[in-house]
Amino acid sequence: MSPPLLLSRVLKLGLIQMSSTDDPDANLDRALASTREAAARGAQVICLPELFRSRYFCQTEEHRFFELAEPIPGPSTDAFTALAADTGVTVIVSLFERRAAGLYHNTAVVIEGAAGCLGRYRKMHIPDDPRYFEKFYFTPGDLGFRAFPTARGVLGVLICWDQWYPEAARLTALQGAEVLFYPTAIGWHPEEKAQYGQAQHEAWELSQRAHAVANGCFVVAVNRTGFEPPPGAPALGEGIEFWGQSFVAGPDGAIVDRADATEEGVRVVAIDLARCEEIRTHWPFLRDRRIDAYGDITRRHLGAP
């Protein structure tokens, strides 16, 4: 039997690192234009940043921002469905999903060529920290962790805060995902950046590289960039400086490509999915998992009652 790991399966990724203004329609137009640019440059699977259609409204808790939510299908998915049908690309579209009155999710939709919408992932881990008040807006996902079989390979989709959870990466990779995508909106509190900024960014990047290593798959993080002041009075905070640095990590954890912190732009990055099997046979971590001994992962704590 000839080794399948020798059969190259090159995939061209498109990463859209962008900033967002307070004009949702303009943001959508720019996202569409960037996606078309990525497609024109040969990208086959294109990922947009988290909630790119608006400012990162979770800096405050304001009821008016629920008006930014949209159903699926809705304006964003309609526009990207048309684009995908036209260009043939697969695209991962993050949006603020209105599921029902009073029920909203932070969702990413996978849309592919003529097939259209392949499915959605609803963010499972919802943060709530100063300037990231997501628990006010988003109900935690109820669809579980998801990998989508596509024409380009099996693609796992997770969102931002999920980045910090090895369980999320594992459960997505075990479904066969060869690439984990993380649409993201993360940045520095400007007043903390000098003291903690480097450690924060490093922890973010290395946690995701570790998911690539542990699971023998690629990881793609696509982040927002640019500074956004708080939507309300200046007294509410000093805003967020989104740290960009979207990246692709290989299944050995090495950085394949990394954008800088401040620049918007389209990156087209070729990867070879055959590397997953090559790395997994050389670093056979999946072989030795002690599934008989992992049951307590579903408990909150094992020390304190």
Added chain:
Amino acid sequence: MSPPLLLSRVLKLGLIQMSSTDDPDANLDRALASTREAAARGAQVICLPELFRSRYFCQTEEHRFFELAEPIPGPSTDAFTALAADTGVTVIVSLFERRAAGLYHNTAVVIEGAAGCLGRYRKMHIPDDPRYFEKFYFTPGDLGFRAFPTARGVLGVLICWDQWYPEAARLTALQGAEVLFYPTAIGWHPEEKAQYGQAQHEAWELSQRAHAVANGCFVVAVNRTGFEPPPGAPALGEGIEFWGQSFVAGPDGAIVDRADATEEGVRVVAIDLARCEEIRTHWPFLRDRRIDAYGDITRRHLGAP
């Protein structure tokens, strides 16, 4: 209620990075001397590398090497129990455990001051790769993942290949571990080093730093150093160049201390266990774990039947 995170809990760690010769008694003597040196320099919790009492015999599969195994209690634990009683330190001692005829484990024992042996951890994940033929020698651990309450804090003990498994770190940290110790014997195949050496070492270090981040605890990896030729004929391989670089990572993932690749020596590193609670409140990952959705972690795969 005053915030407990302001109460400093400084702990002095001792890391013994060493190479081993083919004389087990000489290796034990040097390990004891280094441990005494660490204690004299103020170390309170001291960790030795994996299987320091012998060459890394797993480079080949030879029945004669089972003679290196010892019971618990046995010569190694007796010697370190005496040392701990004498100096008051807590020490993590890796050894080749003979449990019964034909039943052996790769084990680490926690020994503390006058209390003596607090318990043992048996390596749960056993590798089997060229020059790391551990499945021949070691039965996978049957004691589960373990954190030990000690006079110095709650200490988690894992061993080498466990480093690659986020489940192992999580299940140990959830028991309250504030520090995860990894006695280790890992290195480069000399003939691969130029091409893959940097990526291999980086993956190793970042995976463990990611455990520190995900769990908000310290991670201490204590590795062997030095070159060891294969025990048999040269045709069996080119040996292993153990890559040293023992390190301490903080709960934010930052490297607190790192030894170099080739030097033997005792490192004494002060850490503040209060940092765990500080980091965990700022990066509240444990709060948001989706324990309702992690059950499939105990399955081998979720795609292939």
